[in-house]
Amino acid sequence: MNAIMVRELTRRFGRFTAVDAISVDVAAGEVFGFLGANGAGKTTAIKMLIGLLAPSSGSARVAGYDVLTQSDAVRRNIGYMSQRFSLYDDLSTRENISLYGGIYGLRDAEIRTRGDELLRHLGMEPIADALVGTLPLGWKQKLAFSVALLHRPAVVFLDEPTGGVDPVTRRQFWEMIYAAAARGTTVFVTTHYMDEAEYCDRLSIMVDGRIAAMGTPAALKAEFGVASIDEVFVRLARPATAAAGG
Amino acid sequence: MSASAGAPVQLRGLHKRFGDTVALDDVTFDVAPGELYGLVGPDGGGKTTLFRVLTTLLLPDAGSATVLGRDVRTDLWEIRARVGYMPGRFSLYPDLSVEENLAFFASVFGTSITAGYELIAPIYRQIEPFKTRRAGQLSGGMKQKLALSCALVHRPELLLLDEPTTGVDAVSRREFWDLLHDLQASGLTIVVSTPYMDEADRCDRVALMQKGRVLAIDTPRAIGAAFPRALFAVRGAPRHATIEALRAYPHLASVQPFGDTLHFSDRRAELPPAHVMREVGAWLQGRGIREVAVAPIAPGIEDAFMALMGDAP
Known part of the structure; x- marks a missing residue:
């Protein structure tokens, strides 16, 4: 069974759709990178996955529990930083x-x-x-x-765990992530460091509330015909940034 | 870029302690007029303390600091009027609107938004549609643009930025640095600290700081070139097993994950690169690593920085 199963998960605030029908599966022991520009909807999505915010529609199961109806059980079985x-x-x-x-x-x-x-x-x-x-x-x-x-916990959510941290410590931190994954912990991580995105087993890139791309780093680079995830990210996120006024 | 009377920042033997903690330890350097100067180093390296000395918010224990030709000990009011400072933490008034924050900073410096508009226009125009929104409700990228506008509204000659892009996404960071280059082109001298090595690469010169000391000062290219050994980009699957196998390699000097490759160096600096590549390739294959590829690579500033920090395991 997948550690995280997300189906058409949506969250609206008034007329604004922060998370727009996203679907993701993350296998047990996988290191999954959840990328996106500031304001793309990552934090709202994570809040729903850890049972802090109710979805407007769609569903998600984390560590086997429904985030809406079993949010206490979800919180007992996840770690968050x-x-x-x-x-x-x-x-x-x-x-x-x-x-x-x-x-x-x-x-x-x-x-x-x-x-x-x-x-x-x-x-x-x-x-x-x-x-x-x-x-x-x-x-x-x-x-x-x-x-x-x-x-x-079965699943750990890491929201920009290495922001502002020096290159040596960032790498030590990722050693800890690998070690946790090797013990079977599922890791769901956001980062603004595109070199770290390359360390993930798979990743998704969110743009304006939707998942615009998902796959292994190698597959995404091949799909966009570029040499780095940084370039994939720029191609997907730049139009969104311009439209949002920065 | 040697010492000169015209250098906007001149530091000589700066020391600062907080109790037992040495925050600045014999810091000496000059920033040249119009230079984009980077301060790079781990948290606790002394970067923020240095900014506080430069902005006259903190007195050094020993040594001298001259900013725009003025002494930070005696000429604080003149320095404050001529320097723009964007602190590391968001330091605007969250309950005031975008426009009110900017007007406030302008009035504190005895000017107005209109008088300073030309310099801030390229940045402020991007947030002007939201000028009635409270600053506390802005997104990270917009907060950063407002903070920069506030630091520039009195048309300073020297701009000091303490980790302006921490927590900002990769695209916005790139745009922010494009803005810094535009400001530099207008004649402004800029000192900026960053934990991002790709940003350090966009500075004219960088000072690498650790535990209050300056480890190196040079252009990013020269700092990279000072890496002490030949460097190789290694690929292999599974990736983590490849790291472990390289750590067990008897002649290992360093191995660090770098994007989708591993940067590896051999302790025997005298060996021809082709020899090292053959030997390491065979070592990895002998340990069951698949898809092995080893290629020489030019060291960058991040490689050099980690080597200077002591190649932590």
Whole structure:
């Protein structure tokens, strides 16, 4: 069974259709890149997939649960991190782990063992009690990703996880993504770095609420007859940007 | 581009600490008139602290900083009037409309939107249809254009931009950089920080910063050319197994994912490239990697930057 199944998913705000009948299947363990220009509808689509926003029409199942009728079950079986909101700056590393472990329904003993394992794996034991707000962005993002996986969700949603992060840390982050996928976690990721798009198993490009192209990076490049996903993206997104006034 | 009295930015031995953290460590460089100068480095590298010193918002602990011929310690009011600054975080008034924000910034600098219109027109025209909308309700790309308009409305001689394109999509980023080149062509000197290496490539010169220190200053091309070894683009399937196989290669110097290839270098710099290509190709095939291809490639600024940062695994 696919980890994510989306059928004609649509969301309207008044007269504006933010997400326009998109259909996507993502296999278990796949790294799926969800690309699009600012304002193309990515965030609205993700909000529906994580059960935070009801669709106007269409349906989606995530980790086997319906996002509209079983949104609690969806939220228990997914992880989510975004660049804008992930961890609490005025809590320590360990406190953030405990908080999220509790929210995801882990027992105290599980939080302790998995938290220790996580800190050891990231090499963050010496700074377990430092406030997250004092950590460099790259560390915060790696920690946020690990915390999003603490309850071993079937699917993890990453919304621009590497925004503003340096080239070395971005690559370390993608190592973590590959490792999670190799353990069977399905990864649904947005990024504005087109070199990262090339690392995905498959990707889609959203333009004005619709999925304008979908496939493996190699197939998309062949379809458009270009050498990079960056060029595919520019060809699809530029008319939309011009029409929207920037 | 040596030191000269006319350099819009002159930094000599700048130091700044916050408690135990060294934010700026002996930073020395000049920005030439009309130059598009990039600051590149990881978060915590010192870029934002440097912008705060240049905008007279923060005093250095030691060293000197001259902006448009004025001392940041003593001539703050004159510097502030002649410099445009776009901070990294969105710093406009979300409850004011687009037009109100712009009028506010104009009045703070003793001017008006009309007086500054010519310079901002190419940017502001794109958001003018939304001028009655509250700034907090703009899309990311429009917020960025408004912030740039506000930084330019008093016709500054020096424009300072702290990560203006973080979180902005690839197409809008490209358009933003086209705008920067237009502004540069009008005579403006620009200092811009970025985490994107494709943007660093569009600067006249870049300073690579890490932990408050300047690691290198040069043109993007020269920084790329300073990569210490021969570099190869390697392909293989499955991709992750190919990375693992290269990591196990006994003569590995570095391997980094790069778009749809892997950039690989061999520790034995003296070997002819053809030899390395043969040996690495055979090594990968021997480990069950399919569709192996190895080709020489010219190092770019991102390769050099990662090498300077210490080729983290």
